[in-house]
Amino acid sequence: MRVLVVEDEEFLAEMIAEGLRRDAVAVDVAPDGRAALERLRFGAYDVMILDRDLPGLHGDEVCRRVVAMRLLTRILMLTAAGTVRDRVAGLGLGADDYLTKPFAYDELLARVLALGRRARPALPPVLERAGLTLDTARRQVCRDGRFLSLSRKEFAVLETLLRAEGAVVSGEDLIEEVWEADTSYRTNAVRVTLSKLRTKLGAPPVIETVPGAGYRIGDGGSPQAPEDGPSAGTGSGTP
Numbered sequence: 434m435r436v437l438v439v440e441d442e443e444f445l446a447e448m449i450a451e452g453l454r455r456d457a458v459a460v461d462v463a464p465d466g467r468a469a470l471e472r473l474r475f476g477a478y479d480v481m482i483l484d485r486d487l488p489g490l491h492g493d494e495v496c497r498r499v500v501a502m503r504l505l506t507r508i509l510m511l512t513a514a515g516t517v518r519d520r521v522a523g524l525g526l527g528a529d530d531y532l533t534k535p536f537a538y539d540e541l542l543a544r545v546l547a548l549g550r551r552a553r554p555a556l557p558p559v560l561e562r563a564g565l566t567l568d569t570a571r572r573q574v575c576r577d578g579r580f581l582s583l584s585r586k587e588f589a590v591l592e593t594l595l596r597a598e599g600a601v602v603s604g605e606d607l608i609e610e611v612w613e614a615d616t617s618y619r620t621n622a623v624r625v626t627l628s629k630l631r632t633k634l635g636a637p638p639v640i641e642t643v644p645g646a647g648y649r650i651g652d653g654g655s656p657q658a659p660e661d662g663p664s665a666g667t668g669s670g671t672p
Contacts, residue, residue: 434549435459435610437478439469439495441487449482452543455573457585459633460613461596466490471499477609478506479549482541483531485512493526500527507548511536528645556657563639565663567595576634586611590623594640594650603647 436458443464449458463469466487473481481499485492494642496508512519518530529551530544559569564577567588574581574591583591589611594602600625604623612622612646627648631640641651 434480434546435461435476436545436549437461437463437469437472437476437481437506439466439481439487439492440484441465442484445457449538449541453542454540455585458545459589466492466495469495471500473499473504473506480507480509480545482509482511485510496526505637507551507570509541509544509548511541511560511625517554518605560592562595562599563652565591565595565634565639565650576639581633583630583633584626587628587633590630594648597649599649599651601643601646601649606647630632 436453438446438449438453438460440449440462441464446462446464450462453460453648461472461478463472467490469481469483472478483492483495487495492510493510494508499506499508507529508527509532510524510526511532511534513534515654520533524531529548532541532544539641558568558570560569565574566576567574571594572588574583574588587622593607593610607623631638634640639651641649643649
């Protein structure tokens with residue numbers, strides 16, 4: 434899941450972002466409405482947490498423009514204005530949900546995850562393939578009945594590969610799904626995370642490298658393709 438936090442209070446924005454990242458959500462931050470619209474034009478986000486009282490371009494106008502762009506991004510409006518009239522007005526602009534300040538982080542997380550599920554096609558909460566079982570609700574992974582301890586990024590990479598149902602996922606797509614927007618496809622982040630993930634999954638290898646294309650979940654019994662090298666990923670230099 435990818436989330437865009439639009440908040441001019443730097444401390445609050447970073448607090449929300451760091452909390453979501455701890456819960457395996459890829460987060461970008463925009464300090465104002467114009468920066469948010471710029472990010473939305475060039476990146477796909479499942480959820481936007483939008484401060485209503487933004488300087489310059491007001492949050493209401495940002496909401497109107499996002500709705501007019503017909504994006505699939507779900508909008509959670511975040512504001513100190515919490516009267517019934519304020520909530521009705523915010524939802525009337527096209528926001529999908531409304532949360533008033535101050536708020537409990539656990540409630541914010543629950544609302545973001547709920548909106549994220551609505552932004553994507555319905556998929557089973559438990560993903561299974563090649564002896565792997567990934568429970569998205571409990572955030573648990575096991576292979577052949579053996580529970581594994583994965584980092585946030587490792588879990589997110591494995592979830593992305595499992596959701597592809599055996600199809601090849603390029604390095605750029607993994608960066609887009611799992612990492613923040615300022616992560617370059619030239620970084621070693623994908624290779625390092627995949628290397629650690631493969632070690633934890635154990636033998637026989639289940640994550641295959643498809644030279645010149647990317648990665649996929651195999652059947653767990655076929656020979657492993659060559660380790661990640663210059664040819665792994667897409668022809669454009671993707672990891």
